[in-house]
Amino acid sequence: MLTRIDHIGIACRDLDKTVEFYRATYGFEVFHSEVNEEQGVREAMLKINDTGDGGASYLQLLEPTRPDSTVAKWLEKNGEGVHHIAFGTADVDGDAEAIRGKGVRVLYDEPRIGSMGSRITFLHPKDCGGVLTELVTSAEPGAHEA
Ligand code: CMX
Ligand code: CO
Numbered sequence: 793m794l795t796r797i798d799h800i801g802i803a804c805r806d807l808d809k810t811v812e813f814y815r816a817t818y819g820f821e822v823f824h825s826e827v828n829e830e831q832g833v834r835e836a837m838l839k840i841n842d843t844g845d846g847g848a849s850y851l852q853l854l855e856p857t858r859p860d861s862t863v864a865k866w867l868e869k870n871g872e873g874v875h876h877i878a879f880g881t882a883d884v885d886g887d888a889e890a891i892r893g894k895g896v897r898v899l900y901d902e903p904r905i906g907s908m909g910s911r912i913t914f915l916h917p918k919d920c921g922g923v924l925t926e927l928v929t930s931a932e933p934g935a936h937e938a
Contacts, residue, residue: 798880832861
């Protein structure tokens, strides 16, 4: 069951500059940052709020690490902006299978590793009204040091 908005993914060309915009404008601080080579991104997670189910909601600021990455291709075509939304669930495997059964393309056979040791998969934007949609199961608390 999808229980929350885990994050909104925002593509940018300059992560440090974008982090500074969110800090100076809204007062949001970086909760965690990492490079995910598989996804081709350098990212910063800004925690917006904790949620009642033990999770949290974030902004995920994304800068491409290589020109052939999905985010680099997207920036080339669209410029900076909202790239995807992500719903949180305790069971990404089960929810992805259920959604696949409804005829929506799930991009990965098995969830891959996302921010902070989470497990993630994506739904094809063409099957979701033009919205690239990610499903996320957070790592167990304590499993990851921010
Ligand atoms: N939102 C909405 N539509 C999108 C999109 C996005 N983020 N990315 C691509 N599309 C659309 C394109 O506009 C294009 O539509 P048209 O055919 O009408 O022009 C179509 O999808 C195909 O796009 P493409 O540029 O040819 O790109 P690809 O098919 O090579 O890749 C996708 C699209 C969704 C398969 C790829 O972006 C992907 O695998 N995404 C999942 C992984 C990812 O985004 N990782 C980065 C974030 C990591 C994280 O969140 O942790
Ligand atoms: Co994401």
